[in-house]
Amino acid sequence: MFDDGARVAAMYDNRPADVAVRYRTSDIGERVAILPATCKVGAHSLARVGYRAQASEQDGVVRVSCNACNENVDVDHFWALTLVGAPPARVELDDTPYADVVPVMVDPRGKSARVP
Ligand SMILES: [Zn+2]
Numbered sequence: 001m002f003d004d005g006a007r008v009a010a011m012y013d014n015r016p017a018d019v020a021v022r023y024r025t026s027d028i029g030e031r032v033a034i035l036p037a038t039c040k041v042g043a044h045s046l047a048r049v050g051y052r053a054q055a056s057e058q059d060g061v062v063r064v065s066c067n068a069c070n071e072n073v074d075v076d077h078f079w080a081l082t083l084v085g086a087p088p089a090r091v092e093l094d095d096t097p098y099a100d101v102v103p104v105m106v107d108p109r110g111k112s113a114r115v116p
Contacts, residue, residue, distance in 0.1 A: 011065065011070065011077075012078060012080075014059070015080055015104065017061055017080045017081060017082045017104075018040070018101060018103050018104050019082070019098065020084060021033050021035070021081040021082060021083055022034040022097035022098065023084070024092075030089050030090055031088045032088055032089070032092055033062070033087075033090070033091045034091075034092055034094045034098075035051075035053060035062070035079070035081070035091055035092070035094075036064065036079055036101075037093035037095040038095050039066030039069055039077070040069075040076050040077070040079045040105070041066070041074060041076050041109075043066075043069070044068045044069065046064070049066060049067050049068040050067035050068075051064055051065060051066055051067055052067070052070075053091060055083055057083065057086075057087065060083050061083055062081045062087075063078045064078055064079040064081065065079075066078070074107075075106045076105050076106050076107055080104075
């Protein structure tokens with residue numbers, strides 16, 4: 001689920017979004033947001049190191065921060081994904097819908113560090 005926005009807002013800036021959030025509809029008709037399973041830098045599995053997802057309806061974005069990158073104060077510790085409509089009831093991690101996305105990096109460092 002999403003964190004309380006005010007508490008964590010300070011760790012984010014207003015950079016351009018990378019891409020729109022991908023969605024799917026579950027078997028029972030729930031709208032499920034798919035978030036990238038790998039952090040933006042490509043170094044960590046978010047399921048393994050942990051992450052924070054913060055939805056801002058005001059900005060119309062979801063920001064997905066990698067705990068490992070955030071600890072090291074990496075400028076690219078978070079994805080910025082355009083939110084479409086109301087925040088969804090559920091969130092899942094999956095890289096597949098984001099396979100063709102080229103992240104907008106503040107600190108470009110190539111794709112060599114990306115894990116498969
Ligand atoms: Zn990371």
